[in-house]
Amino acid sequence: MKNSSSRQRDTTVADVAKAAQVSKAQAARALGNYGAVSDDVRERVLAAAEELNYRPNELARTMNTGKSNTIGVVVGDIENPHFGLAMRGISDTAKAAGFDVILINTGEDHVAEVDAVRVLLEKRVDGLIVAPASSAEYEHLRRVHDAGRPLVLFDRKAPGLDVPVVAADMTLVARESTAYLIESGHRRIAFISTLDIEEPYRHGMELASSQIAERIEGMNQALLAAGLDPCEELVRLNAGDADSIKAIARELLLMPEPATAVIASDGLVALGVVEAIQELGLRIPQDVSFLMYDDFPWTKLTTPPLTVISQPVYDIGASAAEALIRLIRQPGKAIELPVFQATLKHRGSVGAPVSERKRKRESAAAAS
Amino acid sequence: MKNSSSRQRDTTVADVAKAAQVSKAQAARALGNYGAVSDDVRERVLAAAEELNYRPNELARTMNTGKSNTIGVVVGDIENPHFGLAMRGISDTAKAAGFDVILINTGEDHVAEVDAVRVLLEKRVDGLIVAPASSAEYEHLRRVHDAGRPLVLFDRKAPGLDVPVVAADMTLVARESTAYLIESGHRRIAFISTLDIEEPYRHGMELASSQIAERIEGMNQALLAAGLDPCEELVRLNAGDADSIKAIARELLLMPEPATAVIASDGLVALGVVEAIQELGLRIPQDVSFLMYDDFPWTKLTTPPLTVISQPVYDIGASAAEALIRLIRQPGKAIELPVFQATLKHRGSVGAPVSERKRKRESAAAAS
DNA sequence: CTTACGATTGAGACCGGACTCACATGGGGT
């Protein structure tokens, strides 16, 4: 007795051809919808195909056309809804253009990323969208480029790699939001990011992530414009996991001259910082002001709701897919990318610092 | 002049063979690490491969081995961190076993799901893990099974499909948490789910999602055990988007005999319900008690932190991958699946209902 | 009644590997 779950051989063009009493070539033409086929033959072939439940072997097809009609996406952390939303933008656009999308998650691990790129290249995807992990290693991406596969970067630039990058400009919004904090009276503004790096932050140092570099750059611009001194010890990187995030947050809030406002560079950091603030018994925004990148749905639920910097993530994803597809279809042509702007969404987590409130109260008292 | 980004032909075994002065067969053996190859030949071949930067064409390999060393995952909503975490469980396990993982997101759309399954089948994945969208349509899954590809379902059962299902049992924890609400004094307990369905909920009706069916079943068991009457109008499905979720929540909280406790079936529903509660000016848990499925990091940040039902999502994902890999390696053998239990995590969103607090106060007054 | 040209058709090469098979080669056993 034959096990029904054993892998029976799929029906092939040859099978269909035999059933339809035509040559393999004719059957292939009728099925692939190319070349010249008489109505009679086409009908017989399609009927036979239907009858035998024929499914083309896409692998074989890809092997000698070189096209797979598939685009590959490599993403650092799929648990981050930021990428989830971007994925939807990518998928929707790709699907509309007739491309399938396959995704590989790397967990922000460089080795996994290299592997993911290899796998997708091996599966002969027509193009790749990569959100590179924070790392200065771009050899694997150069390989994609060298192999002649279109590549578009998402969210992060790769210095020295001539490839379209789709990302929101962070400098401007970083400057604006820092200016807003300064206006509110803050002088000690901290920035915390998960970005992995060897040494502590120093001005002018090379950062692997252009996003983070821009955010810091914008912040420093605002500080300088206000005549303030950008303070290196308030920029904290390497906040990799929940524990180190909380440790860093505590340190910043308990130092001799503590930070009065904290900017969290992503959702993970935000979670840790807010928890640390709560554990220290501090209140937002009375004792500490808080600002975070990315507008997640839950940021509206906290008390107070959190002031965030929102990016048009879906559109950025869609635009990345669009750019890639254009690259695939017209290899030579230069790509023009739209510019995306992030915006500050005022909610309730930014207020005047304690010292500022005291100052106002005193000046009010002096005036009366 | 040749455009450097034009797709140059990759080097093949034949090229390597020629360079190493051996036959194609020998080169293939040396590279594929099979058959008998003398040290001399192996060295020359590997050197030539290195020299020519040879990369095997996995497609060609897959075509005549039938194995791709890849497992495909189809997930409804990658934006939901629930699936994100499960993905990590799947990826880690698969990677450790030497399998690549590719993922397709369907946005809970049935057509997209059918398509995703087709694509993965066409790419000849060795097996599939599917979290089926809430739908009674399983034809596409049956096709997977019929094509002889191992299949494991994640989170949801498919009635009438003889396939391993990896999911936590929801009945027990649903009963326990409902019992806990009843003990706290609640009599009007509402349940809200995104599950898509034609008509309003009625007892005994067929539900497309086994998870939801189990949750309701457990809830009803607890109510009956406490001598209470499970109330159909408090079970609300079709809470598809933010607006309908909030509308339903408002309705439940403003009805003549309002719900005093609300159970949200997933993170999306939770977001909407909490927002609706806040907008109505009600307080958790003083005015309404709240309980939700899935323990997301942000549930600890709200005031009060939310009481949740936590599932070992990572482990469930890992177990699904493990089961699938066993199916791939030993097609005949029956699979034994571990049983996963969800647990209630007491935090701060459940309290006594207003009526109960009044009753206690009065009885205390009477006693004094 | 030819001739020519476009539409059809089938045979077979080819994509890039894996694998079968027939054929050397040579060391160990007797």
Add this chain to the structure above:
DNA sequence: ACCCCATGTGAGTCCGGTCTCAATCGTAAG
């Protein structure tokens, strides 16, 4: 010295499609 069998090797087939090329067919033009 002779046989046996394990190891090495190359030629060629196969996987399931696409695509080239030459042959065939019909028919409208000359």
